[in-house]
Amino acid sequence: MSFSVSEPIAHQATPAGVLVNDVHSQLNPTFVEQVVRPGSVEQLQATVALAARSGRKVSICGGRHSMGGQQFGAGTVLIDMRDLSAIQHLDQDYGVVDVQAGVQWPALIDGLMERQVGSAHPWGIAQKQTGADRLTIGGALSANVHGRGLTMTPIVGDVVSFDLIDARGMRRQCSRTGNADLFALAIGGYGLFGVIASVRLRLARRVKLQRRVRVMDSGELTAAFGEAIAAGARYGDFQFATDTWSNDFLRRGVFVCYYPVPDDTPAPASAAALTDAQWRALHWLSHDDKRTAFRLYAAHYLATDGQTYWSDTHQLAAYVDDYHEALDRRAASAHKRTEMITEVYVPREQLARFLEEVRQDFRSHGESLIYGTIRLIERDTETFLPWASDRWACIVFNVCVEHTTVGLDRAASAFRQLIDTASACGGTYYLAYHRWATRAQIEACHPRIREWVRMKQLFDPECRFDSDWYRHLVAALEE
Ligand SMILES: Cc1cc2nc3c(=O)[nH]c(=O)nc-3n(C[C@H](O)[C@H](O)[C@H](O)COP(=O)(O)OP(=O)(O)OC[C@H]3O[C@@H](n4cnc5c(N)ncnc54)[C@H](O)[C@@H]3O)c2cc1C
Numbered sequence: 001m002s003f004s005v006s007e008p009i010a011h012q013a014t015p016a017g018v019l020v021n022d023v024h025s026q027l028n029p030t031f032v033e034q035v036v037r038p039g040s041v042e043q044l045q046a047t048v049a050l051a052a053r054s055g056r057k058v059s060i061c062g063g064r065h066s067m068g069g070q071q072f073g074a075g076t077v078l079i080d081m082r083d084l085s086a087i088q089h090l091d092q093d094y095g096v097v098d099v100q101a102g103v104q105w106p107a108l109i110d111g112l113m114e115r116q117v118g119s120a121h122p123w124g125i126a127q128k129q130t131g132a133d134r135l136t137i138g139g140a141l142s143a144n145v146h147g148r149g150l151t152m153t154p155i156v157g158d159v160v161s162f163d164l165i166d167a168r169g170m171r172r173q174c175s176r177t178g179n180a181d182l183f184a185l186a187i188g189g190y191g192l193f194g195v196i197a198s199v200r201l202r203l204a205r206r207v208k209l210q211r212r213v214r215v216m217d218s219g220e221l222t223a224a225f226g227e228a229i230a231a232g233a234r235y236g237d238f239q240f241a242t243d244t245w246s247n248d249f250l251r252r253g254v255f256v257c258y259y260p261v262p263d264d265t266p267a268p269a270s271a272a273a274l275t276d277a278q279w280r281a282l283h284w285l286s287h288d289d290k291r292t293a294f295r296l297y298a299a300h301y302l303a304t305d306g307q308t309y310w311s312d313t314h315q316l317a318a319y320v321d322d323y324h325e326a327l328d329r330r331a332a333s334a335h336k337r338t339e340m341i342t343e344v345y346v347p348r349e350q351l352a353r354f355l356e357e358v359r360q361d362f363r364s365h366g367e368s369l370i371y372g373t374i375r376l377i378e379r380d381t382e383t384f385l386p387w388a389s390d391r392w393a394c395i396v397f398n399v400c401v402e403h404t405t406v407g408l409d410r411a412a413s414a415f416r417q418l419i420d421t422a423s424a425c426g427g428t429y430y431l432a433y434h435r436w437a438t439r440a441q442i443e444a445c446h447p448r449i450r451e452w453v454r455m456k457q458l459f460d461p462e463c464r465f466d467s468d469w470y471r472h473l474v475a476a477l478e479e
Contacts, residue, residue: 023321024340024341037083038083041084041197047169051077052169052464057075059071059073060079062082063132071191073470081102086103104136106134124205133316141187144383151378156188156380156383158201164193187383190467192470193456206312207311208265208310209258210259213304213305224255235311236257238373239301240373242369243294272303278300339401342397343395345430348392354422355395374396411436432469
């Protein structure tokens with residue numbers, strides 16, 4: 001990619017408190033007043049109650065992977081939930097587990113397996129985010145996340161109930177039948193309706209899956225997804241070519257689906273898997289030689305055709321914190337760079353049109369796309385502010401951003417353009433991945449946004465739960 005000469009971005013001038021930042025984009029350096037890591041629900045309640053008595057604002061974080069600044073607020077008391085991570089009870093008859101909200105996916109998956117040694121039909125998680133693992137269940141509910149399930153709603157569909165600590169420090173149990181309004185608001189509520197202390201999560205039977213892989217045109221994708229689902233595939237995605245100037249750009253990709261097979265299906269004699277060194281090499285190529293990156297990535301995936309995986313562990317993904325530092329050193333980059341992710345949604349029948357329009361647009365601006373994938377989502381009819389407001393095709397873009405004024409402007413304008421293109425196709429975008437949407441885009445794509453802000457004011461009139469993202473949202477709506 002080319003590097004523009006511009007000013008490094010300026011951060012807060014008078015630092016006070018504790019500096020925190022998000023893990024992936026590292027574009028949210030924030031001085032919070034203090035970080036509190038409660039070790040019990042009582043300590044969590046006391047922290048919120050004390051903040052209320054002393055008139056302090058509270059922000060909440062889990063794995064700190066969000067990039068819109070919704071987990072931090074300048075000057076707030078930041079509650080870091082990661083020490084509240086117990087797996088409390090597994091009901092093996094009904095397939096539900098009670099966990100504290102700071103538990104992260106690898107610990108949950110391992111903990112479930114440990115508790116079911118010898119079970120003929122064990123339970124596992126139904127879905128988690130792809131691409132990173134050290135994310136909390138509380139963060140998952142607050143973002144109403146999705147994985148690569150082919151026929152799943154966002155995670156709200158897996159939630160039986162949760163305990164929420166409200167703005168006065170009181171514990172409230174929320175489900176579809178009790179505190180149902182808070183159930184619908186706090187899931188996909190970005191930490192603004194209270195602290196989720198514990199969650200009762202519905203599980204799925206842990207089954208063996210066979211991976212089937214082909215490299216194909218994106219124009220065939222909608223039909224291919226439909227055929228895979230009809231043939232019983234449970235999970236799948238399409239990882240597309242990212243070299244802006246290749247013919248394959250957004251037109252070819254690796255289509256991977258996972259089909260249930262009997263649990264005693266033997267694994268192939270030699271399973272193909274990328275080593276750490278190969279992953280590092282691919283990371284480098286994804287920035288420096290995207291054409292080769294796609295060729296090698298596709299060849300690797302094709303070599304795994306027919307391999308078997310477990311329905312829970314196949315969703316795990318290696319993620320190296322600060323991986324971009326090594327890339328920047330090797331590229332002798334004059335400025336820090338990281339990736340920013342965005343996700344937009346279009347009606348499935350509009351997917352081919354959307355991809356062609358984005359192709360033209362990225363070519364005219366020479367954007368540096370690092371990684372992208374397409375998945376499916378079923379409609380969420382339960383949360384107050386659903387991003388899955390229809391049965392969308394979900395398109396994820398991971399873009400390399402230089403931490404300069406020019407770099408940020410460029411990314412902001414690319415992301416705004418993606419929203420416009422998705423919107424023109426009848427789609428929408430994920431509200432909180434970044435803070436670059438215009439007021440018109442926010443209102444057009446999230447028509448209940450003002451009503452949602454009113455609900456926030458109703459349930460939390462003193463805005464005890466606050467974040468830089470929320471402050472930005474309110475200001476944007478007032479413009
Ligand atoms: C590499 C990468 C891959 C990703 N892949 C996906 C994906 O496949 N699908 C997807 O849907 N998303 C994806 N995301 C987005 C990610 O799922 C969300 O940002 C998620 O919320 C991060 O969880 P976290 O534990 O890091 O939470 P944080 O980033 O720390 O917090 C996220 C939000 O949750 C709130 N929160 C955290 N804990 C609690 C709690 N206990 N109670 C109340 N509020 C709380 C915070 O206030 C904040 O608003 C990805 C992000 C990255 C960086």
